[in-house]
Amino acid sequence: MSAVATEKKLPIAASETSDTAPEARRLGLLLTLPAQVLVLFIALFPLLMQLYISMTDWSPLDGVGWWQAWQSWNSFANYTDLAVDGRFWSALGRTALIMAICVPVEFLLGLGLAILFIDDFVGKRLFYSIMLIPMMVVPAVAGYMFFMLFQSGGPINNILSTLTGTPITLAWLSSPTTALIAVMVADIWQWTPLMFLILLAGLVGVPEDQMRAATLLGASWAQRFRTIVLPKMKTIIIIALAIRVIENFKIFDTLYIMTGGGPGVATETISVYIYKVTQQDLIWGYVAAIALAILLVLSILVAFAIGRMNAARKERVA
Amino acid sequence: MNRSLPFEIFRYCTILAALAVTLVPTVWMASMAFKPIAEWSASGADLTWWPRNPTLDNFRFIFGTSTTDLIVALDRTAAKPIVASLLSAIFGTLIAMVCGTSAAYGLSRFGSGQNLPLALIQLRLFPPMAVMIPVMIMWAFFGMIDTWWGLSLIYGIVTLPFAFWLMKTFFDDMPREIEDAALVEGCTRMRVFMKITLPMMRPALASSALFVFILNWSDYLISLLLTTREWVTIPVYMASLSSSMTGQLYGAKAALGLIAAVPPVVMGIAIQRHLVRGLTFGALKQ
Numbered sequence: 001m002s003a004v005a006t007e008k009k010l011p012i013a014a015s016e017t018s019d020t021a022p023e024a025r026r027l028g029l030l031l032t033l034p035a036q037v038l039v040l041f042i043a044l045f046p047l048l049m050q051l052y053i054s055m056t057d058w059s060p061l062d063g064v065g066w067w068q069a070w071q072s073w074n075s076f077a078n079y080t081d082l083a084v085d086g087r088f089w090s091a092l093g094r095t096a097l098i099m100a101i102c103v104p105v106e107f108l109l110g111l112g113l114a115i116l117f118i119d120d121f122v123g124k125r126l127f128y129s130i131m132l133i134p135m136m137v138v139p140a141v142a143g144y145m146f147f148m149l150f151q152s153g154g155p156i157n158n159i160l161s162t163l164t165g166t167p168i169t170l171a172w173l174s175s176p177t178t179a180l181i182a183v184m185v186a187d188i189w190q191w192t193p194l195m196f197l198i199l200l201a202g203l204v205g206v207p208e209d210q211m212r213a214a215t216l217l218g219a220s221w222a223q224r225f226r227t228i229v230l231p232k233m234k235t236i237i238i239i240a241l242a243i244r245v246i247e248n249f250k251i252f253d254t255l256y257i258m259t260g261g262g263p264g265v266a267t268e269t270i271s272v273y274i275y276k277v278t279q280q281d282l283i284w285g286y287v288a289a290i291a292l293a294i295l296l297v298l299s300i301l302v303a304f305a306i307g308r309m310n311a312a313r314k315e316r317v318a
Numbered sequence: 319m320n321r322s323l324p325f326e327i328f329r330y331c332t333i334l335a336a337l338a339v340t341l342v343p344t345v346w347m348a349s350m351a352f353k354p355i356a357e358w359s360a361s362g363a364d365l366t367w368w369p370r371n372p373t374l375d376n377f378r379f380i381f382g383t384s385t386t387d388l389i390v391a392l393d394r395t396a397a398k399p400i401v402a403s404l405l406s407a408i409f410g411t412l413i414a415m416v417c418g419t420s421a422a423y424g425l426s427r428f429g430s431g432q433n434l435p436l437a438l439i440q441l442r443l444f445p446p447m448a449v450m451i452p453v454m455i456m457w458a459f460f461g462m463i464d465t466w467w468g469l470s471l472i473y474g475i476v477t478l479p480f481a482f483w484l485m486k487t488f489f490d491d492m493p494r495e496i497e498d499a500a501l502v503e504g505c506t507r508m509r510v511f512m513k514i515t516l517p518m519m520r521p522a523l524a525s526s527a528l529f530v531f532i533l534n535w536s537d538y539l540i541s542l543l544l545t546t547r548e549w550v551t552i553p554v555y556m557a558s559l560s561s562s563m564t565g566q567l568y569g570a571k572a573a574l575g576l577i578a579a580v581p582p583v584v585m586g587i588a589i590q591r592h593l594v595r596g597l598t599f600g601a602l603k604q
Contacts, residue, residue, distance in 0.1 A: 023507060024428045027507050027508055028427070028429065031420040031430065033425055034417040034420065035421035035478060040439050043450070045452070047452075052508075079406055108350075115452075116333060121326070126338050127337060128590075129587050129590065132586075132593070136582045136583045136585075138536045138538075138552075138553060138578050138582060141341070144572075144575050145346065145575070148346060149342075152361070153365070154361070155342070155346055155365065184554045197593060201602055203526065214507070239601050243597065243598065249445060252539050253553070254536075258559065270445040274447045275542075275543075278543070287451050291449065291450075295444055295449075302443060
């Protein structure tokens with residue numbers, strides 16, 4: 001096994017270059033074709049369609065096909081509407097708020113748990129498996145679980161009553177602030193295991209001999225963590241945070257099942273808002289404009305992030 | 319790191335507390351699934367963590383064979399949504415795995431499709447809600463709304479990034495000596511891929527497929543938008559399990575939720591070795 005590993009490492013330049021015989025190139029094209037077709041099918045055409053519809057007031061109830069949407073052409077009216085759409089901006093703000101609270105909490109809880117799981121102890125494998133369960137529960141089902149838990153006569157109030165000694169019958173999901181707390185608790189419950197899983201994988205990769213040497217030199221636990229573990233973990237922490245930020249921005253399933261965005265619009269995130277406009281107001285031209293605006297902003301953010309990453313990599317090489 | 323007795327005590331207490339928090343929602347739903355209607359919304363002193371009179375009525379109810387205490391009758395049973403979930407998730411996984419595996423091999427070995435890695439990450443990045451308008455229009459145009467194959471196609475596309483990236487890292491890790499030897503023996507490259515590489519990658523293929531299946535099975539939003547009645551999947555059907563007369567059908571929902579939750583949890587634990595790789599697009603291996 002180790003012989004294979006060293007052999008593989010030596011001719012890195014040779015094995016990195018691909019097979020370029022004409023037959024190989026043809027096969028390569030053939031093999032990547034289905035994926036390319038799917039990407040084009042879902043990316044290019046829909047994007048153009050979305051751009052077109054976003055400049056109209058088209059609605060599926062109009063009775064005309066989407067290609068005839070020009071009949072209700074309004075050039076950039078949807079976009080100017082969007083700029084002053086209070087409900088859109090507050091949904092965006094709420095999404096950011098949920099993200100700003102959930103992601104750091106998930107990160108800290110996940111990191112704390114991961115640190116406890118670094119070395120061996122009795123029951124580690126079993127505990128580890130149980131710990132991963134929440135993130136594998138279907139999100140919609142998790143939403144329903146928490147819907148039950150947060151009922152006014154439900155188990156959460158029951159536990160709180162037992163702990164405090166006074167009967168608590170708070171209707172969590174019917175008041176704005178507590179509903180927001182409830183959906184965040186559900187998100188944290190479901191996704192802390194993901195942070196835990198990724199961070200633990202990173203922590204295990206920290207070289208043990210360095211840690212031991214530092215211990216012998218008298219470095220305290222906190223010092224070792226700051227000077228050895230954190231630098232090694234930097235990339236992994238960024239990846240873990242990025243994944244959660246991206247996924248958290250899309251938050252829909254659990255939240256929609258728990259509160260439907262309510263009471264009122266108290267837990268309406270950007271996905272819920274778009275969904276409601278799509279299904280209830282049915283002004284798809286406007287929805288297309290919202291969607292495109294979000295895609296545009298996200299693309300800029302991603303380009304910026306990738307640019308930063310490339311710059312950092314170049315710096316490290318230089 | 320530390321090995322003192324207080325630390326060990328602290329560790330076990332913290333971990334046990336975390337496990338309790340982890341299990342409470344799941345256990346509550348599992349217990350609810352076996353509670354008779356009288357215990358569904360018991361509160362205060364009547365609230366029990368374990369069903370007093372365990373019953374299978376909830377399961378019988380959602381499959382339409384018993385309506386003992388329930389005044390309401392279902393207009394349709396859970397059987398069809400379960401079939402819909404299974405069919406769309408299985409065929410979605412098949413589409414993602416076939417396209418993803420072949421593209422990953424094409425890129426890993428022959429350097430074709432250099433644009434795919436980034437394009438697929440971007441595909442994953444955007445909220446599905448933000449691209450659903452054109453998808454709904456296109457699916458309506460092709461007559462794929464409310465069909466299991468329409469759902470399979472979109473599932474295949476949505477999970478393609480995961481299938482591609484997972485298989486790409488597996489192919490990158492695989493030593494090429496065996497393939498090279500077969501080439502020297504005179505096999506065509508296609509034959510090498512079909513007869514040597516793929517059989518060798520069977521474990522990797524299996525874990526990737528399970529991973530992708532879990533993602534497809536977990537979907538709610540897409541099915542909510544692209545199915546209306548005939549082929550609604552479990553989560554969408556579940557939301558309809560309430561009536562104006564009795565309100566939420568807690569037990570019935572819990573029973574269905576349990577059926578929906580068990581397969582991914584079992585599969586996820588089976589492939590936990592590869593979960594990190596899958597979730598981080600292969601950036602991190604365990």
